[in-house]
Amino acid sequence: MNFYKTIHRWRLRHISEPVFVMLLAVVVGLLSGLAAVLLKTLVHYAGVLVTRLSTDTSLIIHHSSLIIIFFLPLIGILLTVLYVRYIVKGDIGHGLPSVLLAISRKRSELPPKNMYTSLIASTLTVAFGGSVGLEAPIASTGSAIGSNVGRWFRLSPRSVRLLLGCGAAGAIAGIFKAPFAGVLFVVEVFMFDLTATTALPLLIAALTASSVAYFTMGTDVQFSFTVEAPFALSQLPFYAVLGIFCAMVSLYFLRVADGVEGWFAKRKNPWVKMLVGGLVLGVMVVLFPPLYGEGYASLTNLLHGNPDSLFAGTLYSQWAGNAWAIVIVLFVLILLKAIATATTIGSGGVGGTFGPSLVLGGLSGYFVATLGNQLGLPPQDTANFALVGMAAVMTGVMHAPFMATFLIADITGGYGLLVPLLTASAVTYLCISPFERHSIYARKLAEHGDLLTHDKDSSAWNLMNMHSLIETNFVIVRSGDHLRDLVEAIKSSRRNLFPVLSDDDKFLGVIVLDDVRKIIFNTDLYDSVTVDDLMHPLSEGDLVRSSDSLTEVVEKFRIGNRYNLVVIDDEQNYLGFISRANTFSAYRRFISDTSEE
16 A cells, blocks of 8 residues: 555656556556457357357357257356356446446446456356347446546546546457547547547557557457458449438337337346346247357358358258348348347346447348349449448447448458448438437436536536535525514524525525615614515526426526526425526536546
């Protein structure tokens, strides 16, 4: 402890906080990159241990009985539930929504256990066939690493928040070896403002994490693919159609997530949820093997022109090679992938929707291209459509068009598809925005007013706690009291306002000290004048209710040009006053804590 204090004092004397944050961005990037590598390695070798082969679904089916495959997801969810319930002994958080909540409401503070719990739990879920992704858990892990590093060095809330973002950027950059995508992920999903203060630490962390991943795992990237069919401008309308279809798929995915997870949430017995979810998932995996685990193996096969892999080891393998059968299977997989993901999460598994949105997008793009080719439309490259579909569905689900675009551009090793990527993503975003204003991670928080957005003014008024601004050090007088009683109240008060209440604490009005100065020394009036004679009954413009938002409070300050407002509850009971000066001082503190500049 003395050593820690010595380091802290030395840092305060010799290194400014902005410079120190730059140095810690390297540390956070290194740790989050290692965490990304560790998670991918754990899942791979756990899958090998489970299946005695690789995580390629077709190989699993060939070398294991259907009975084993049927029960694997149930076993994974069971192990996950046991780990969370009896080893963690508490909630491990809800992935990225818990990170967003920490940014908005908890000064970016995440529990130290979040640096490893999601990593272990998601490994158990995915290695045994849970149909979820690893990206959200690793981003949550990286965020927790950044948050705790910042807190360990006693940095300001603003710097802790920035290091939290560095951890998330490093995690995404490490898992995909795409540093720019990691930075854009933080900007669009965590709603950071990309300023001179934030850009460099985020980029340093992302580059560090990518370097760690390259050094430990080689130069191959997830979905490594080189675009061979060039984009032609005449294809642009077809990519716009793909964007519309991907918007529908995204909306379907979000609605299924709400419905299925909501159904499981109503089941109070965790063992019943686990059993139902595991068995339902087992049936889907046996019938449609690409639903096993992340689903990246099947998607990679599609990108490399091998759609017959979808039929390997299935009950309908005799239809492999039939183009219309491929169209049907792709459509069914699109429908079931959303259900499989929501079932895995709802029944107790731990994982994210980042990966499933990529898989859904790839399936959607391949489906649209294959269907169009079968209908005799101008031929389209199925691999290009799959890649563009990945970006489009990710845009619709996560509301992150630039991150999705540049992630796919990085994966393909070039920007030959940049125009169709941007086109499809923009169309998807425009189509889904009227139905979903926020990403899958943020929409529940937005419903409860717990979301910090790029609009700092709006966020400040929505997130600040009005109850903490209520002042209660006003001396109360009662209806029927005389001037004598009011004079005694004035002697004991430091305020110039005196709320008047009934005997049952209902608010009636207010007395202003300036109005009684002329008679306060006239003792002849002490017993003849009552507070009711001096009271000002207040209008709605002078009152706010405890259920009102601060936005409504500020509007009343603006319209009425008042310095104090009376706060009452819905039953007209007096609670205190809220002042213009304190409200705007709290606003300035909030902006200072959350601003990146």
